[in-house]
Amino acid sequence: MSQTENIDIEFDGRKISARRGETVAAALVNAGILHLSTTPSGAQRGIYCGMGVCQECLVVIDGKPNQRACMAKIDKPVTVQRMSLAGTAPRSNTSAAPITIDDIEVVEPELLIIGAGPGGLSAAVAARKLGVEVTVLDERPVAGGQFYKQITVDSANAYPADNQHLEGARLIDQAVRLGVHIEPDTLIWGGFQSGDYVATNSKKTVCYKPKRTLIATGAYERGHIVPGWTLPGVMTTGAAQTLWRSARRLPAQKVIIAGNGPLNLQLATELTVGGAEVVVLAEAARTFRAGAFADALAMMRTSPDLVLTAADYLRQVKKAGVSTRNNAVLSRIEAVNGQLRAHFINATTRREDTFEVFAADAICLGYGFEPSNELLRALGCAHHYDPRRQELKTTLDEDGKTSIDGIYAIGDCTGLGGARAALSAGEIVGYRAATSLGYGLSTEDQLALSAARKTLARHRNFQDALWRVYAYPRINADLADADTIICRCEEVTVGRVLTEIENDCLSIGEIKRRTRLAMGRCQGRYCGPVLQHMIATYKGEIPNAYSGFAPRPPVKPIAIEDLMPGEKE
Amino acid sequence: MSGGKGIVPMEKAEIAIVGGGILGTVLAGFLAEGGAQVLLLDDGKGGGSTVNAGSLHVQLQSRFMRMYPDQVPAIERNLHLYPKAVNYWKELEKKLRADFDLKMTGGLMIAENQDQFEFLAGKCEREAELGLDVRMIERRELQGFAPYLGAAVFGAEHCAQEGKVNPLLANMAINKWAVAAGVTVMSETPVRSIGKSASKTGFELAIPSATIKADRVVLAAGGGNRELAAGLGLALPVVSEPLHMNITEPAVPIIGHLVQHADRPITLKQFSSGHVVIGGGWPAHLRQSDKYPTVELASIIGNTTLAQHIVPAVAPLRIIRTWAGINATTDGRPVLGEFSAMPGIYAAVSGDAGYTLGPYSAKILADIILGQPPCEDLSEFSPDVYHAV
Structure with a gap:
């Protein structure tokens, strides 16, 4: 068993012990540092989305x-400074020669997949295969x-990987062994109608100039726009989950979790196991x-396994004495004496004073997700609004093909559907993209394909039921x-x-x-x-595929500087 | 804006202006202030002024000299308009009691070598003769004058009369003023065609699901003017040039001037918000499906890496947004005035730096339409030359 390797980093002159990786x-x-940046107006901000979006x-x-x-992954000692979001002073810098598109390396894979999640x-x-x-x-x-x-x-000693980690590890390992070329740590920042x-x-x-493309960029958490949602220490449920599941760190010792959906329950369990005190778990449904x-x-x-896992989460949360509330929505957050105080309202009547006020050092908010469909929309793939799920969906055929030839899409970026559905849809797209490239299916493959279609239908039924439970x-x-701030950046x-x-x-x-x-960074x-929903509500309409911002x-x-080839710092 | 999609707030106007860009909107405001009943129609696609990057150009843009050498004489003849137009921006900001973030920073066109420097020196001499406040600055002086310029910069031509404006602030204030002056605005309303009224005098404008009557019509639709004029049997050969622009995340104040290059397309400037806008003539294209101006990868790469070559401090900044717009030009001169062949129809094209020249061009045309004494020699702007050809 190996030991966690510590690396000393520096933050604004203070020495902090970090773990490699x-x-x-x-x-x-x-280290208890939640305030990482300062806005132009002087407000403090910290880790919010935890996934590179905000x-x-x-x-x-x-x-x-x-x-x-x-x-930013730590693999060596680094010096870190808090930043003004209004901008920092320029470094002394020498001129580098400009480049043109001809200087950019071109790679032409048969299938380019954007997003290394389950799908x-x-x-x-x-x-x-x-x-x-x-x-x-x-x-x-x-x-x-x-x-x-x-x-x-x-950190194998204290908190070994769980089934969800292991399932992912197996899938990654299988892909690598088959010879899939995986490039992590790579920012995909543009898709063009030229196919580039x-x-x-x-x-x-x-x-990249691929023959076929699969977009599987997942989702990010929807903002919960209430007074105080921008305070440092207020983060998404996903951000807190990444801290724990990837780095085995807790967002704080005392945590409030509020939202809508099973991920909040899972987080409550995980943080409890990790030794945090979950002051309250509040579910809107x-x-x-x-x-x-x-x-x-x-x-x-x-x-059945997912239901059993959920039951197990519930049992653990109960056992740890976590106070749970249903039909409660977090309505306001205040920073008082170095703590965050959360106010709730009755989710049905939307009236305050129904519940007591809770205080903690971190508040995790998980009120649903937005599909990460920016690339798909920038490419011009057709979308439609789903009034029932209140989100935009990518228009797909049964093989996961978008309205544009050669471009496939699956998973949460096409409309939320969960990891299991993405796994089955991924299998279908993988086979169908292959056959469209001229690869043949054996009888066995054909059986696997029709099995995947059946499994996908089953997972969608599961997901539908789950959504009804958490409606x-x-x-x-x-x-x-x-x-209250609506646009955090500006x-x-x-x-x-x-x-x-x-x-x-x-x-x-x-x-x-x-x-x-x-107009800001996010x-x-x-x-x-x-805003798209606010305008639609005002007009008495439902949003449509064109009522949002057109991503570019x-x-x-x-x-x-990262566009230019050569050694980076 | 008043009047939305599907609502026709005015069925008959004294003057209809097609195109709610800088020229059309300022003109609308002036005409309304002059007592006219004005209807301003815009397709809402925002391809021109509404997406302009805000440079106030005065010195000859090397880009146009390279692209259209045959137009240089026309641009030179009209060069005196540019400093007047920039001053007019200031007057307008004052008149509207608005904040356009207008900064008279001066502009630098940089050279990277002796050849380019000599090209600029020749240009500078000619511009000085034509009355511009320009001078050449050598490398050594430049280090103190514009310390943000990188080692690649050999020298520069400085024009004290250039500057920048934040188009978001300016357009918003101008729209508000025009509406307050009494202009009726129909946004998201494309004008499909214009025809002469069958029975009586005046014109009919076809918009989706309705027809609007107008005594007089101003063609201020940028690149769209060509087709609208052709429908009336008139020639207004406006060329649409789709251009690409980039903007970075904010930085502390670094870049003091409007920066251009003697031999390569680029404009570079920093707004008071700290964002650096990088544009200046890199191509965009018109999307096939709907002719919408669309950004290009080659322009992101080429334009922004050229920017860090000139101003190294922008290298660590991240590009947060790109967009594309259309520059509408004719032959290097503003085209402002009534078509002799069809009284009641007016051409409104402000020239190669359309945004800079916009408000002043609007003033010239407003004087023509309202029958006020002209402030410029109007023969230079006549649209009739095209008809003659």
């Missing part, structure tokens, strides 16, 4: 500004995505309602005050946006130009979908 964010949070944990690492602490990996395995040359790109330091969140530190995709890692920028039994039965029939509508900005308030809407400015682009909402990922490359910020 964890992120800068994990090390800092563990762009708020920006720090200066070894002199290089604008580094996401949640994505991407299972498609890679299926296609590779038939002989397809497959390249999988992923932004995170390790493959597995948000569901498999692999352990990146060596561009990605940058610490060594170079590569332009009601425990008992008509039809719940039938749904539970349907879930038991489709995926709760989008909250959007319903619980915000006029001075610090635009809900009141400012409402003024525009009430003045009959109902174009999302015009509101963007007038208020600067969505590119409107949190405010955009909420770069779909994630990319440093100019």
Whole structure:
């Protein structure tokens, strides 16, 4: 059994003991440092999304500004500084020769898969089995995505990997052994209608010209726009889960978890096992309602193991004495005497004073997800709005093909569906992309393909039942005050946006130009979908495929110096 | 804006302006202030002024000299308009009591070697003769004058009259003013065609699901002018040039001037918010499906790495957004005035630096339409030359 290796890092002059393989964010949070950056108005921000989306944990690492602490893996001693989001002073720098597109390396895989989560990996395995040359790109330091969140530190002694980790590890291992080319730590920042995709890692920028493309970019957590949601220490459930599942770190010793959906229950269990005190676990859905039994039965029939796992989580949470609330929505957060205080309302009546106020050092919010469909929309793939799920869905055929020839999409980026469905859909796409490239299916493959279709249908039934159990509508900005921030990056308030809407400015682009909402580093990922719903509600319409922002490359910020080949610092 | 999709707030206007860019909107405001009943129609696609990057150009842009050498005489003849146009921006900001983030920083066109420096020196001499406030700055002086420039910069031409404006702030304030002045705006309303009224005088504008009557019509639709004019049997040969732009995340104030290059397409400037805008003539393309201006990978790579070559401090900054817009030009001169062949139809094209020239061009055209004494020699701007050809 190996020992966890500690590496000393420095944060604003303070020495901090970090573990090799964890992120800068994990090390800092563990040291109790939640305030990582400061906004132009002077507000403190910290780790929020924990997955490279919100762009708020920006720090200066070894002199290089604008580094996401949640994505920067520690493999050597580094010096980290808190950063002003208004910008840092330039470094002394020598001129580098400009480059052109001709200087960019071109790679032409048969199948390019963007996203190494369950869907991407299972498609890679299926296609590779038939002989397809497959390249999988992923932004995170390790493959597995948000569901498999692999352990990146060596802590086998205290907290061994669980089944979910192991299932992911097996899938990654299978892909690697089959000869799938996996490129982690690679930022995919552009997709173009020409069929080109561009990605940058610490060594170079590569332009991919694949024969087929599979987009499997997953989802990110929806913003819960309530007073105080931008305070340091308030983070998404996924961010806290990444801290624990990948780095074996706790977001804080005392934690409040609030949201809608089973991930919050899983987090409560995990943090409890890790030694945190979960002050309260608040779920927006009601425990008992008509039809719940039938749904539970349907879930038991489709995926009994998942139901048993959930039951086990519940048992553990109860055993640890975690206080649980149902039909409760977090409505307000205040910072008082160095602690965060969470207020709740009754989820049905939306009235306050129903529940007591809870205090903790970190608050984890998990009120649903938004599909990461930026690449798909930038490419022009057709989408449609699903009023029942209140989200945009990618229009796909039964093989996972989008409206554009050669482009496939699966998993949560096409509309939330869960990891199991993504695994089956991945298998189908893998086979179908292979046959479209001229690879033949053996009888055995054909059986596997039809089995995958059946399994997918089963998982979708499970997911439908699960959603009925956890049914709760989008909250959007319903619980915000006029001075609550809606656009975290540009610090635009809900009141400012409402003024525009009430003045009959109902174009999302015009509101963007007038208020600067969505002009920041996260590119409107949190405010955009909420504003889209606010406008639609005002108009008395439902959103459509074109009522949101039209994404353009770069779909994630990319440093100019990282575009150029050669040794990077 | 008043009037949304599907609502026709005005069925008959004295003056209809097609195109709510900088020229059309300022013109609308002036005409309304002059007592006219004005309807401003815009397709809402925002391909031109609404996505402009905000450079206020005065010195001859080397890019146009390379691309259209035959237009240089026309641009030179009209060069005197540019400093007036920049001053006019200041007047407008004052008149509107607005904040456009207008900064008269001066502009630098840099040279990387002796050849480029000599090219600029020749250009500088000619521009000085034409009355611009320009001078050449050598490497040594430049180090103190613009310390953010990198080692690759050999020298530069400085034009004291250049600057920048934040188009988001300017457009918003101008739209608000125009509406307050009484302009009726129909946004997201494309004008499909214009025809003469069958029965009486005046014109009919076809918009989706309705027809609007107008006594007089101003063609201020940028690249769309060509087709609208052709529908009336008129020639207004506007060329649409789709251009690519980039913006970085904010940095502390670094870049003091509007920066351009003697031999390569680039403009580079920093807004007060700290964001650095990098553009200046890298190509975008019109998407096949709907002719929407669309960004290009080659332009992201080429334009931004050229920027860090000139100003190394931008190298660690991340590009957070790109967009594309359309530069609409004719033959190097503004085209402003009534078509003799069809009284009541006016051309409104502000020239090769359309955003810079926009408000001043609007003033010139407003004087023409309102019958006020002209502030410039109008023969230079006549649209009739094309008809003659």
